Amino acid sequence: MQPDPNNPEADWPLAAGEPGREVWYSLVSPRDASVAFWYRYTLLSTESGRQEGRVWAALTDRENPENSTFVSEAFAFEDVWPEGDPFELTIGDSVLTTSSAKGEIDDVSWDLEYEPDTYAFTPLRSETLTDILSKTIGTGKHWSRNESVFMDGEITVGDRTIELDDAPGHQGHTVSSTSPPEDWTWVQCNDFEDEESAVLEALRLDDKLSLCFRVDGEVYSLNRLKHVLPVSPWANEVDHDEVGHWRFRGEGEGIKLQVTVESPENHWQQVSYMTPDDSLRYNAHCSLSDVTVTYQKDGKPARTITSNAARAEWVSEEPPLEGEYQPDWD
Structure with missing residues (x-):
């Protein structure tokens, strides 16, 4: 039996000054996409000696952006318990497993459960090559452990409670012992208006693009080395990428894809x-993005599907957008 991709990679708690960062993140929206909820559990040890577990939560409100919120709270390692087989991460009073999530910080709380996904997407299909690159040049590792799940439960923000029933969601796991890439762009969506079975995920790391598209019970992963390396004639291609506007395409494994991602100006979470x-990365995140996917599989006629509930983000060493980024790391 393969280990759970959520299992901790590092032997936490790390010694002071030993660098490492491990992140478990998740996103969910109700079926009407009226709001989007994004939460994260992170473990951090930096070269300068900063050590913490941290819980993050952000709610984005489509109709009333003034009701959107972001909260974050740090905890000493004494309040952190990462376990594997089965996976369970506890930070303070917040607990994450592969099939559930509970958390409470400030006036935001959540209690969610879901059936785990049977497929985990990775940016590079070869585990051996991923391990080599992580050890030699510090590229880190990433698993979309629950690339497409459907969550039940509730989210509470102040005196407002949002009930979730079969709500499209996503959960991933990232680890690095050095700094992450200088910049990246990411999108995920499993709530398409025209095709309930469709799932899209794409990750651009520097000039390398990995794609995954699932439809009709089939998984089309364009994440072999030939798809990812830009010098390859079979490589996935980025046609345009600026904050809030991303177009890309890929072909292979029986699928041909063209994708456009557009993010509204008033629905950003800036963290x-x-x-x-000890350096920073700045993330402009929009969990209520518009995405259009035109796909053609196995030579059949092309089909176009859309969603207004895609999760997209642009991350770089400098702030992608003007404005305040939280939390305050001083």
């Missing part, structure tokens, strides 16, 4: 991450 070398 910053501390990395193991």
